[in-house]
Amino acid sequence: MSKFLLLAATLTFSASAALAQTYSVRAYGAVADGRTVTTAAIQKAVDACTKAGGGTVEVPAGIYLTGTINLKTNVNLHLDDGAVLKGSPILSDYQTYSVPGFGTNHYGILYSVHADNVSLTGPGTVDGNNEVFYDFTQAKTLDTATTRYTRQKNNYRHVASGIGDGPVVPKDRPRQMVIFSQCTHVRVIDVSLLNSPFWTMHFADCDAVNVDGIRLWSGLLVPNADGIDVSSSSNVTIENCDIRSGDDALAIVGYDHHFEIAGFSGLKHPCENINISNCNLQSYSSGIRIGFLDQNTVRNVNVSNCNITNSTRGINISLRDEGSLENLTFDNIRIETKLRTGDWWGNGEPIHISAIRGNADKSVKMGRIKNVRFSNITCRGENGILLYGTAESPLQDVQFHNITFDFVDSPLNSVAGGNVDLRGNLDPKLGLFARDIPGFLAEHINGLTVDNFKLNWDGAKAPFLSNGLEVNHFTGLRIRDFQGTGAPGNAKAQPISLQDGAEAMVDGKLRKAK
Incomplete structure (x- = not known):
């Protein structure tokens, strides 16, 4: 063996021997x-x-x-x-x-x-x-300024006694x-x-x-x-x-x-x-959160074969600043979500995607949420799926393939139902606010595909429930094999409602938005 090879072998052996050593904390006085x-x-x-x-x-x-x-x-x-x-x-x-x-x-x-x-x-x-x-006998509560635009006002997420769903006080x-x-x-x-x-x-x-x-x-x-x-x-x-x-x-x-x-x-x-x-x-917040008050890009995230249960939000993709959230894939996932009492963010959405300004510096250009794909997703939730872009930052190229969503009734509808939670943005009117709730709502989106989506209203009959699938302010919409209706008990609710959009294809046929 050459001197070089012998030296290399010796160094490798010495490094391996060092890494094999064990140091018990007891020997050092623990x-x-x-x-x-x-x-x-x-x-x-x-x-x-x-x-x-x-x-x-x-x-x-x-x-x-x-x-x-x-x-x-x-x-x-x-x-x-x-x-x-x-x-x-x-x-x-x-x-x-x-x-x-x-x-x-x-x-x-x-x-x-x-x-x-x-x-x-x-x-x-x-x-x-x-x-x-923590003080586990006390719960943090929402202030009246935060709840003033909700359906329930000061009664939003009210707990009659005890601490409800928390959160406890640090x-x-x-x-x-x-x-x-x-x-x-x-x-x-x-x-x-x-x-x-x-x-x-x-x-x-x-x-x-x-x-x-x-x-x-x-x-x-x-x-x-x-x-x-x-x-x-x-x-x-x-x-x-x-x-x-x-x-x-x-x-x-x-x-x-x-x-x-x-x-x-x-x-x-x-x-x-x-x-x-x-x-x-x-x-009691999000099972998976991607982004929020971030100033840099998140990209190339793959999530598969997961269960998200007993959660307030399932998958949460949120943008409030510059940078982008892009190339995100979710496959073979079970999601179960609930409404909560207390000062938690989220309001029972199995899937939440939102892009709305949270940076007060107007010279900072908002980023984008783009190229997001959901496939083989089974949901059971007490609020609708929410996609909420804005004119400043519309969502781009979002796809849903093979989705089943059971929209279930909630025991907390009277204190929490019928609201959207977009907190973290600059406009308090679009923080926590009352809105009629479709099974699937998309606002300001370019390039949405919904393919083989099955919506079941499972005992959900609250008066604020509305359309099955609602898309507003859009271009390039593709819907194929949507199986669902408007909310039971709402005579005005439609299976599919489209407003202010172009290039909508439903089951291969061009459909005009209102």
Whole structure:
């Protein structure tokens, strides 16, 4: 063997040997009694591991009370069966960061920045201990300014007693429970992430991320406790996960301007190449949210073989600023949505797509939502499917193929039904507002295809229900094999209503809009 090959083999063996090393947190003084704060001991194990070239930091069974731990390059934090990293109830045990205009905040339990080949694995648990950071006896309520344009006015989402659907009231708390910021080659495998006091897991400006087989239950009554947030990251796979969260179960967003919600900044590229499959999702907000108050593009997102149940919104694609949301595909998905009480966003829509200005700077050009495809979708919901573009930003090239929607009656119609929720825009009259509700409503859209859509009114007879399929302000509309009627009990409701549009083809025949 040549000296070069011998040296290469030696270096490869040395690197592999280093990565195979195991560092038990017990050996560095961690105490698993659930009372002693063990942050420093666990950090010593992580630091020793990365300094030696990497390996596995093992957390044996037991409850380890901790503040913020910094994961680093070539470190796999492995939680054994029965191992629990439990968040300290004392806020000062968490590392701080400052955001201009927002004061001092605290990181959560795990924070990794500029790390490569970093992992969180094993059958153990990270527990955010949110019971100490919320008042679970009180619910946040909507103010009268927010509800003044709703059908119910001050009675909107009213609860006669108790806290209803929450959300419960937060106290001072740590922020994201698990953060990977500007990291590459990230794996989160098999772990349980429970009881987060804020967003549960955030990938910010990361590349090459794999999340597989995790259980993430942040608590359905807890506000801001998103499941997984992916912002300005690339090449991300999320699969085989069970996510149940108060706020969005999955949020895919792109930031461009200076962004420091967790003490990092400089996220200036699209969020792209995201694959989500074989997941069960529940949320008192959106099962999947793509976009919102973002300044950069989200593109190339594929979602397949998922269940979205017990949620307030199913799939939510929202644009309020520059940048675009494009090349989004959804296939083989079951969606079940409900109306809620309390201060949650969304109002029972199985699918929500909206593009309406939220940036007050008129020099900023609104982005576009375009090239969105839904196929093989089965819905059961207490409000209609909503597509809401605007003259400033019409929706473009949206397709629906093989859709079944059971529009069901809601026990909350008297306090929440008959409204549209477009909050986050500049016009309060188009935030939460009363409107008659079709089974499928599309406003300001160019290039809509609806192919093999079956609409069933399942006991839904509220007086505010209207047409089966309604499209207004459109060009290039194609409808084929729509099976449905207007709402039962509404003599004026039509199966298909078209207004202010051109180029409408219904079952191969040209149809004029009113």
